[in-house]
Amino acid sequence: MQHNRAGRKLRRTTAHRLAMFSNQLDSLMNHERIQTTLSKAKELRPLAERLITVAKKDGIAARRRVARWIPDRTTVKRVFEAIAPRFVDRPGGYTRILRLGARRGDAAEAAILEFVDFKFEAKERGPKKESLADRARRASGGRVETVRKDKPEGEGEETAREAAPKPSRKTSGGKERTKPAAKPAPKKGPSRTGPSKRGA
Amino acid sequence: MPNPKRRHSKARRDKRRAHDALTPPAMSECPNCHEPKQPHRVCPRCGYYKGKQAINT
Numbered sequence: 352m353q354h355n356r357a358g359r360k361l362r363r364t365t366a367h368r369l370a371m372f373s374n375q376l377d378s379l380m381n382h383e384r385i386q387t388t389l390s391k392a393k394e395l396r397p398l399a400e401r402l403i404t405v406a407k408k409d410g411i412a413a414r415r416r417v418a419r420w421i422p423d424r425t426t427v428k429r430v431f432e433a434i435a436p437r438f439v440d441r442p443g444g445y446t447r448i449l450r451l452g453a454r455r456g457d458a459a460e461a462a463i464l465e466f467v468d469f470k471f472e473a474k475e476r477g478p479k480k481e482s483l484a485d486r487a488r489r490a491s492g493g494r495v496e497t498v499r500k501d502k503p504e505g506e507g508e509e510t511a512r513e514a515a516p517k518p519s520r521k522t523s524g525g526k527e528r529t530k531p532a533a534k535p536a537p538k539k540g541p542s543r544t545g546p547s548k549r550g551a
Numbered sequence: 552m553p554n555p556k557r558r559h560s561k562a563r564r565d566k567r568r569a570h571d572a573l574t575p576p577a578m579s580e581c582p583n584c585h586e587p588k589q590p591h592r593v594c595p596r597c598g599y600y601k602g603k604q605a606i607n608t
């Protein structure tokens with residue numbers, strides 16, 4: 352039996368949860384439609400509807416009750432002047448939830464919370480913008496090998512290392528061969544910020 | 552500390568898993584683009600729901 356345990360915790364502390372609802376209500380009132388998870392949308396919906404109901408009767412007390420959830424004053428103003436008047440004849444049910452299916456990444460059921468009079472306008476899709484790689488491909492008329500930029504720091508290090516043992520190879524002698532190679536290592540040690548992956 | 556006395560046989564392991572099968576999600580046909588989609592959800596292909604376009608795809 353699960354009695355007297357309504358509501359989801361959404362894996363947040365009370366303060367975190369309330370702060371999140373506050374943010375989401377602000378977004379909803381400003382954008383008329385928000386995308387979130389189904390669980391959050393279901394929790395948020397009654398809060399949003401209550402705010403609208405309160406805002407249908409304008410007054411200083413009502414404004415303050417709405418401002419408890421929406422700290423932004425211009426948004427509060429918008430709720431009273433742009434949103435609530437649209438619903439004066441509607442006895443509740445100002446919002447709807449659209450299910451979008453499992454979202455990529457965490458497979459959470461995504462959902463849209465929107466006002467019922469929200470008018471969706473499909474974005475006209477222009478031609479796909481040409482990427483830099485496409486442009487290079489078109490200019491050269493064929494495959495383009497992507498050129499990797501070496502980091503200047505790593506490059507300097509690498510050439511210094513290569514250059515050091517070379518002169519020793521020309522001059523014969525077992526002792527000299529090992530010495531120059533060993534010398535640069537302690538010099539570089541302190542200059543590096545992190546622990547070195549190579550050597551020592 | 553208590554420890555298992557015997558290793559579980561493959562049969563025992565597999566019998567335990569007999570009820571673990573997943574069921575594929577229910578699918579219905581999108582009335583707009585006739586692609587299969589999950590019921591009660593916005594069509595991921597054409598973005599329609601209840602006869603109206605609801606999202607950009």
Ligand SMILES: [Zn+2]
Pocket residue numbers: 581582583584585586594595596597598599
């Ligand atoms: Zn469709």
